[in-house]
Amino acid sequence: MRIGIDGRYIQDHFPGIGRYTYHLARNLAAIAPDDTFFLFVDPTAGNTRYDLSPFVEAPNVRLIPATVGTFTFRQQTVLPALARQHRLDLYHNPYYLVPYAMPCPVVATLHDMIPMLYPESVPGAALPTVFLMTVRLTVLRARRIIVVSQSTRRDLLRVVPSADGKVAAVHNAVDEGFAPQPEGRVAEVRRRYGLDAPYLFYLGANKPHKNLVRLIEAWATLPDEVRAGTELVLAGYEDVRYPQVYETVTRLGMLSVRLLGAVPDDDLAPLYSGAAGFVFPSLYEGFGLPVLEAMACGAPVACSHTSSLPEIVGNAAITFDPHNEADMAAAMRLLLEDAELRQDLAEAGRQRAALFTWRRAAEETLAVYRGAVAGR
Numbered sequence: 001m002r003i004g005i006d007g008r009y010i011q012d013h014f015p016g017i018g019r020y021t022y023h024l025a026r027n028l029a030a031i032a033p034d035d036t037f038f039l040f041v042d043p044t045a046g047n048t049r050y051d052l053s054p055f056v057e058a059p060n061v062r063l064i065p066a067t068v069g070t071f072t073f074r075q076q077t078v079l080p081a082l083a084r085q086h087r088l089d090l091y092h093n094p095y096y097l098v099p100y101a102m103p104c105p106v107v108a109t110l111h112d113m114i115p116m117l118y119p120e121s122v123p124g125a126a127l128p129t130v131f132l133m134t135v136r137l138t139v140l141r142a143r144r145i146i147v148v149s150q151s152t153r154r155d156l157l158r159v160v161p162s163a164d165g166k167v168a169a170v171h172n173a174v175d176e177g178f179a180p181q182p183e184g185r186v187a188e189v190r191r192r193y194g195l196d197a198p199y200l201f202y203l204g205a206n207k208p209h210k211n212l213v214r215l216i217e218a219w220a221t222l223p224d225e226v227r228a229g230t231e232l233v234l235a236g237y238e239d240v241r242y243p244q245v246y247e248t249v250t251r252l253g254m255l256s257v258r259l260l261g262a263v264p265d266d267d268l269a270p271l272y273s274g275a276a277g278f279v280f281p282s283l284y285e286g287f288g289l290p291v292l293e294a295m296a297c298g299a300p301v302a303c304s305h306t307s308s309l310p311e312i313v314g315n316a317a318i319t320f321d322p323h324n325e326a327d328m329a330a331a332m333r334l335l336l337e338d339a340e341l342r343q344d345l346a347e348a349g350r351q352r353a354a355l356f357t358w359r360r361a362a363e364e365t366l367a368v369y370r371g372a373v374a375g376r
Contacts, residue, residue, distance in 0.1 A: 003028075003369060004038045004083055004091040004104075007063075008070050010052070011045035014095075016289070017111065020148075020172060021094040022050045027362035029058045038086050040066040040079070049265065062086075075099060090373050092365075096131075098138050105143040105372045110135065112148075112286025113155040118209040123241070132159065139163045143372040146365065148172050148287040151308035168368045171312075172287045173358040180298040180350075181273040189270035193260060199231040200332055201275035201299065203268065203290045204282065206238050206245045211281040211304070211322050216248045216257055218281075218328040226333055227256055232279075235260040235271065272297035277335030277342065280304065281322045288312050292356055295349030300342040302331040312356075316348035 005025050009017045029037050039055055044067055055061045064086065068078045079099040083091055091099075092107040099106075115122045115131035122128070139145060139160055145167045147153045153169045190196070204210050212234065219232045232254075234245070238261050249257050263271065272278060278294035280303040285291075288309050294301050295316060303309045305319035313319070320331040334341060 001035045001089045001369065001373060002038065002087055003035055004040060004064075004086065004088040006066075006079070006091070006093045006095070007039040008042045008045065008066055008068075009094055010041065010050050011047045012049060013045070014070075015049065017095055018047075018049065019175070020109070020111075023173065023175065023358040024094070024362055024365060025061075026054060027358045028366060029055070029061050031359065031362050032366055033060055035060060037061045038064050038082075038088065040064045040082065042067050042069075070095070070097065076101060090369050092369070096135055096138050098141055100137065100141050102141075106141055107144045107146060107368060107372055108138050108142045109146040109148070110138075110152065110156060110286075112152055112284070113159060114209065114284060114286070116159055117155065118284055121207040121209045136160055136162070139166065142166065143375075144168060144368050146170050146368055149308035149311055151311055152286045155307075168364075170361055170364045170368065171356055172289055172292070173356045173361045174289070174292045174296045174353050175358075178269050178272070178293045178296040178353075181270045186270045186274040189267050190274050192267075193258075193263075193271075195231070195233065195258075195274065197229050197231050198276045198336070199233045199258070199274075200277050200279050200335060201271060201294070202232070202234045202236070202279055202281075203271075203293075204236045204280070206234075206236065206242050208242060208244075209283045211283050212245045213248045214322065214325055215279065215281040215328065216245065216252065216254060218325040219257065219332065220252045220254055221325060221329050222333060226336060230276070230336060231256050231258050232332075233258045233260060233271075233275075235263050237262050268293065269297050272299045275299045277302060277332070277345075279328075279332055279335070280309070281320075281328060282309070283307075283322050285309055291317070292353050296353035298346045298350055300335055300345035301349055302335055313349075314352050316352035317345060 009021045068075045080101045088104045090105050094109045096110050098108050115128045119128040150169045272294045278299040278301045284307045301317035304322035318331045320327040
């Protein structure tokens, strides 16, 4: 087959979708040497995260310049023209926006339904309506829709029932670099961030559905003797539209809460590895990649029992009600006080994370491609 993949998302503006696209494309090329992959890339987009040289060296990959914005109307003519020029048998957009005039079958990936289910976490009052309209059009145009969890599949079918029969769940995966780190590397990163005390770690944005205000309030309810000499460390992209996390820390006077902001990718595995535990209180996740990364690094995990998270962690984590501060606090206390439980969770988490590989994701995605071309 001649397969087009929209690699314009491999850029700094799309860290999560870019990672998905990059690793999926690399593994597809590796497992399907008889197929040719046309990776559309925008050479003008900022890309400081991913090295495209493996695609240049791969004999069955062609890098196709597509200098057109991912949210512009112009892509509706540029991408179909490229598809015709390269005689594509199939086109995969790793996002929910697709060109509607493609001359070949289309596959799209939907990562979550946040604009519909948690509109307060997206910019602009009109976005949920635009999102729903766009998803409906994509369902009409695409032959198959890939979602990243069974939970997202249920959410999509509840909102757009007409997608039934087109949806395939293919889990995301953890990058190979996420593994327990050497003690020296962990110590160096902890020293650089001033993390001298044992800490519970969170990684993610500060958007409302991430539920960080409730996490901080739950931390504040722990007895002083439990929190003594420990810290709650929050890292990740900070959206200035949502100052509630800072306000809550200030209001409660929580000196034991550290806000690191965005940290370099290279520091993530050591930060996971050095944590006494990883806590993830999100109300909704299409997949919940930080939980998987933490488990792969040997961090014992406590997370919400909502959306896709139970599907990802299985029996390898403590789960709690993210609406219940007492339940959340009890989970954090277990992580801090029960050394035997931490060890058991760390081992179970590593075993669980090992099931989620990009090769498996590529194999399942390739099966979706073949079914779409065959009309199945």
